[in-house]
Amino acid sequence: MRLVKLSATKLEPGMFVAELDRPWLETPFTLQGFVVRDSEEIKYVSNYVDHVYVDAEYTGARQPLTLAAAPFEPKPQVRLAMKDQFNRAKDTFRSAANALDTTFQSLRSGCETDIGALKTALNPLLDSIFRGQDAVAALVRLEDGGEYRPYHGVSMAVWAVILGRQIGLSRSELEKLAVACALCDVGMTQLPTELLDQAENLTDAQRRIIRAHPTMSANLVCSAGNVDKEILGIIENHHERLDGSGYPRATEGPSIPLLARIAGLADTYDAMITPRPYAKARTSHEAMLELLECSGGQFQEALVEQFVQAIGLFPTGSMVELNTGEVAIVTAQNINRRLKPEVMIVLNDAKARRTMPKIVDLAEQRIAAEGERWIARELQSGTYDITNEEFFI
Numbered sequence: 001m002r003l004v005k006l007s008a009t010k011l012e013p014g015m016f017v018a019e020l021d022r023p024w025l026e027t028p029f030t031l032q033g034f035v036v037r038d039s040e041e042i043k044y045v046s047n048y049v050d051h052v053y054v055d056a057e058y059t060g061a062r063q064p065l066t067l068a069a070a071p072f073e074p075k076p077q078v079r080l081a082m083k084d085q086f087n088r089a090k091d092t093f094r095s096a097a098n099a100l101d102t103t104f105q106s107l108r109s110g111c112e113t114d115i116g117a118l119k120t121a122l123n124p125l126l127d128s129i130f131r132g133q134d135a136v137a138a139l140v141r142l143e144d145g146g147e148y149r150p151y152h153g154v155s156m157a158v159w160a161v162i163l164g165r166q167i168g169l170s171r172s173e174l175e176k177l178a179v180a181c182a183l184c185d186v187g188m189t190q191l192p193t194e195l196l197d198q199a200e201n202l203t204d205a206q207r208r209i210i211r212a213h214p215t216m217s218a219n220l221v222c223s224a225g226n227v228d229k230e231i232l233g234i235i236e237n238h239h240e241r242l243d244g245s246g247y248p249r250a251t252e253g254p255s256i257p258l259l260a261r262i263a264g265l266a267d268t269y270d271a272m273i274t275p276r277p278y279a280k281a282r283t284s285h286e287a288m289l290e291l292l293e294c295s296g297g298q299f300q301e302a303l304v305e306q307f308v309q310a311i312g313l314f315p316t317g318s319m320v321e322l323n324t325g326e327v328a329i330v331t332a333q334n335i336n337r338r339l340k341p342e343v344m345i346v347l348n349d350a351k352a353r354r355t356m357p358k359i360v361d362l363a364e365q366r367i368a369a370e371g372e373r374w375i376a377r378e379l380q381s382g383t384y385d386i387t388n389e390e391f392f393i
Contacts, residue, residue, distance in 0.1 A: 003053040008046035011036050011054070017045070019053035040171055044130065085135035089128040093139055096125045097154045100182050108189045113224040115179065115231075122157060122178045126171075129161055133310075134332055137162065138317025141273065141284065142381070142389040152270060157181040159266035159311070163303065164259075166310035173259065180234035181263050187216030197277040211247040214239050230259065238263040241298040265291070265299050265307060283378040284315045312338045319379040319388050325349035326373070327384060328360070329391050337363040339375065344391060351384050357391070 003018055011017070018033050036042055045052070099121030106113040129136050140155045157178040164174050188196060191213065195206055202210070218236040221227055237251060237260035244252035246264070256264075272287035282290070288308055295304035314320055318330045320343065327347035334341055340362035348354055362373055381388045 002056045004056045005051055006054050007051050008049050009042070011042045011045065011052065013038050013042070016055045017052045018055045020049045021051050022049060037170070085128070085132035086139055089125070089132070089136045089139045090143070092124040092128050093136075093143060093154060093158075096121045096157075096182070097151050100153050103183070104186050104189055107186055107220045107224065110223075115183075115221065115224050115227055118182060119175060119179050122154075122182060123175065125154070125158065126161055126174060126178060129158065129165065133162060133165075134316035137311060137315050138388075140270075141315065141317045152274065153182040153185055155270045155274070156184065156263070156266045159269055159307075160262050162310050163262050163266060163307050166306045167303075176228060176231050177234065177259050177262060180231045180259070181238075181266060183221050183231075184217055184235050184238050184263060184267065185213065186220050187213040187218075190216060190220075211239070215248050230257070233257050234260045234263050236260075238267055240264065242300055243297045245298060261300055261303060265303055268299075269307070281380070283380060284311075284318055285313055285378040288313050308338070312341060314339070314341055314375055314378055316341070317388055319381055319383060319386065320375045321377050321379055322373045323376045324371075324373055325351070327351065327379065327386065329388055331359065334361070334363040341375075343375075346386060346391065347384060 006015075013036060015036050016033065017036060036045065099118055103113060103115070103118050125136070136158055140158050143151065143155075160177050160181045161174050164177050169177070191209060195209065214236050218232045221235060222232055234257065236248075237256050240246035240249065240251040240256045240260065241264070242253060242256065242261070244250050246256075269287055269291060272282045272290065273284055275281040288311075291299060291304050291307070295301040312330075312333045314330050316330050316333060319327065320330060321327055322343075322345070326345050326349050328343035328345045330341045331344050332342040342359065342361045342363075345358040345360060346354060360373060362375070365373060
């Protein structure tokens with residue numbers, strides 16, 4: 001191996017990056033050595049380092065760049081404050097939701113529909129995830145939006161992309177995944193509203209109608225013409241389950257495409273944490289525990305584990321109560337200690353507002369006179385008249 005020092009901005013597709021100008025652990029690159037594939041990855045690498053060392057004798061067959069999903073400290077000039085990331089992500093999220101609403105209406109009415117326009121609207125949201133995943137995760141949990149289905153589609157896309165990024169999917173795969181997730185429920189627009197709002201006491205005929213919606217969605221999207229078959233496959237299979245308990249075809253195991261398995265997990269998680277006419281929202285912690293119970297059965301165990309790793313048992317934006325009785329908002333994740341994130345304490349142990357919120361890294365805290373702090377439970381936003389969003393906006 002012959003190493004040549006090179007400015008990160010001078011990288012070219014196909015080059016093998018062997019060393020960086022800083023420790024690997026200070027970057028989000030999970031492999032110590034990777035092949036740069038395209039200009040997007042070159043731009044991303046240059047956000048974290050000034051120069052690299054490339055192998056001038058590289059001839060191929062090395063691992064491509066993969067990224068860890070947890071927050072890292074990039075160069076100071078590119079690290080945005082959480083509030084800035086949150087507000088930038090909010091604009092991209094709402095633009096994507098508006099574009100999806102327009103797409104839903106167009107497909108439902110049989111008008112000519114450009115699926116490429118939806119992909120264009122979703123791309124800035126993917127960029128926001130790459131810039132600051134924690135901020136986007138917090139946004140999705142706090143954004144109540146308008147009509148359920150367009151917002152659910154975009155939220156589902158966010159969770160799926162976060163998981164896809166965690167397991168090292170390429171940008172093009174993530175884009176397909178995002179578009180498919182956004183469109184998974186477009187078939188629901190053809191069903192009676194009263195049926196969609198009814199969860200219990202469904203007749204067999206009503207259940208069959210609802211379980212046909214993945215096929216209805218795929219058919220509607222296909223009618224737009226020139227749609228990637230992989231996108232259609234994700235849409236049609238996102239309710240299939242590993243153990244064969246899903247629908248519409250009871251497909252099981254590896255016969256379910258990987259991206260559809262990811263979409264199904266993201267769909268289920270978002271539905272759990274979102275209030276519905278017939279069900280209260282679960283906390284993220286409750287939803288994660290339920291997914292873990294289903295792993296190895298309905299959901300692939302490795303995917304559930306990676307999802308927990310990517311988002312955390314107490315995701316950013318969660319409101320939690322500490323063992324001390326204090327109430328805090330989770331502000332950042334710790335990659336190696338998911339049960340001990342960084343939190344902002346907003347209420348004291350008497351549940352009175354602190355004059356100044358206090359930031360505590362539960363993984364790095366020094367044990368004070370009152371003892372070590374840890375998370376006792378997650379709370380719903382609005383508990384003790386505190387809303388999570390007031391600390392992000």
